[in-house]
Amino acid sequence: RPKLPEYNTVDDAVRLLRESKNIIVLTGAGISTSLGIPDFRSKDTGLYSKLEHLGLSDPQEVFDIHVFREDPSIFFSIAKDILPTEKKYSPTHGFIKLLQDKGKLLTNYTQNIDNIEANAGVLPEKIVQCHGSFATATCVKCKHRVSGDAIFDEIKEGKIPECSLCRQSIEADALKPQGLKRKRSSNGDHKDRKNFEDSSDEEDYEIPTPGVMKPDITFFGEDLPDEFGHRLVHHDRELADLVIVIGTSLKVAPVAEVPGILPRKIPQIYISRTPVSHTGFDIDLLGDCDVVVSELCRRAGWNLDHHMIPVN
Ligand code: OAD
Numbered sequence: 001r002p003k004l005p006e007y008n009t010v011d012d013a014v015r016l017l018r019e020s021k022n023i024i025v026l027t028g029a030g031i032s033t034s035l036g037i038p039d040f041r042s043k044d045t046g047l048y049s050k051l052e053h054l055g056l057s058d059p060q061e062v063f064d065i066h067v068f069r070e071d072p073s074i075f076f077s078i079a080k081d082i083l084p085t086e087k088k089y090s091p092t093h094g095f096i097k098l099l100q101d102k103g104k105l106l107t108n109y110t111q112n113i114d115n116i117e118a119n120a121g122v123l124p125e126k127i128v129q130c131h132g133s134f135a136t137a138t139c140v141k142c143k144h145r146v147s148g149d150a151i152f153d154e155i156k157e158g159k160i161p162e163c164s165l166c167r168q169s170i171e172a173d174a175l176k177p178q179g180l181k182r183k184r185s186s187n188g189d190h191k192d193r194k195n196f197e198d199s200s201d202e203e204d205y206e207i208p209t210p211g212v213m214k215p216d217i218t219f220f221g222e223d224l225p226d227e228f229g230h231r232l233v234h235h236d237r238e239l240a241d242l243v244i245v246i247g248t249s250l251k252v253a254p255v256a257e258v259p260g261i262l263p264r265k266i267p268q269i270y271i272s273r274t275p276v277s278h279t280g281f282d283i284d285l286l287g288d289c290d291v292v293v294s295e296l297c298r299r300a301g302w303n304l305d306h307h308m309i310p311v312n
Pocket of ligand 1: 027028029030031033034039040041042046060063111112131218219220246247248249250251252271272273274287288289290
């Protein structure tokens with residue numbers, strides 16, 4: 001992607017911030033590391049560098065939907081380490097809220113599943129959680145959905161949360177006369193059978209178990225929420241006048257493709273510790289993102305001070 005020649009320096013970035021009215025902010029795990037939440041791919045501190053004990057061929061398999069269906073215990077063995085912390089937020093989350101307060105935030109596309117943007121006061125209508133979040137969880141069997149915090153205690157204890165609705169219906173079935181059993185037919189439907197003894201083929205019967213509650217995170221192999229592509233292509237693409245990408249390695253499609261599909265005339269700023277080589281930004285501001293956004297605000301004459309203190 002060829003650079004726009006008129007934007008190079010930190011002060012160019014500040015001028016863009018001041019002048020822009022519809023800013024897309026695309027964020028990744030790097031904006032939460034100052035709160036003690038690990039990112040994924042940093043060499044020694046990222047989550048993926050700490051998963052050798054799981055014996056996976058690729059650490060990303062902890063978020064692979066096929067692996068989850070086979071063995072949910074792999075995901076739940078690490079889920080407690082990435083659960084959202086209470087009510088904290090970083091200065092970078094505060095910066096996104098400040099853009100919102102100034103009427104400049106078009107959309108924050110976040111890949112983060114920690115839901116921390118909400119702690120900073122970024123409005124739900126300003127956020128697209130591209131990879132879902134822990135805010136809700138859904139039963140893999142009956143699709144019963146609950147608030148995410150309903151399963152936080154079990155996740156913290158390293159347990160595999162199971163569906164209370166499935167459990168209730170299994171218990172209700174067990175109380176029925178002759179213990180109603182269910183048979184799975186060849187086309188996958190469930191058929192009620194009144195009497196287990198009627199069966200000439202006992203292997204067709206399953207011992208009923210409740211479904212597992214899966215946090216509504218978008219795993220590899222699952223579709224992103226419809227809102228992601230829809231809002232980007234049919235709404236934001238035309239309106240945006242600045243893109244700021246913060247704290248992401250841009251390794252995971254389709255989010256990684258966002259900078260490339262936006263019109264060339266929209267300036268793009270990249271803020272992160274590590275440069276990316278596979279896509280070109282107009283201005284690269286490399287370093288700790290909390291420090292970088294604080295400096296941008298200082299030069300813009302904006303007050304980020306009251307956002308600096310994490311709230312518990
Ligand atoms: P990564 O771990 O791939 O990238 C985080 C980036 O932020 C790296 O470039 C770090 O150098 C940088 N970084 C870390 N701390 C920083 C700080 N304090 N200041 C500035 N930069 C910092 O995380 P993501 O790009 O978010 O998907 O990963 C994308 C997706 O991959 C995630 O959403 C997750 C993962 O697999 C799913 O879980 C489905």
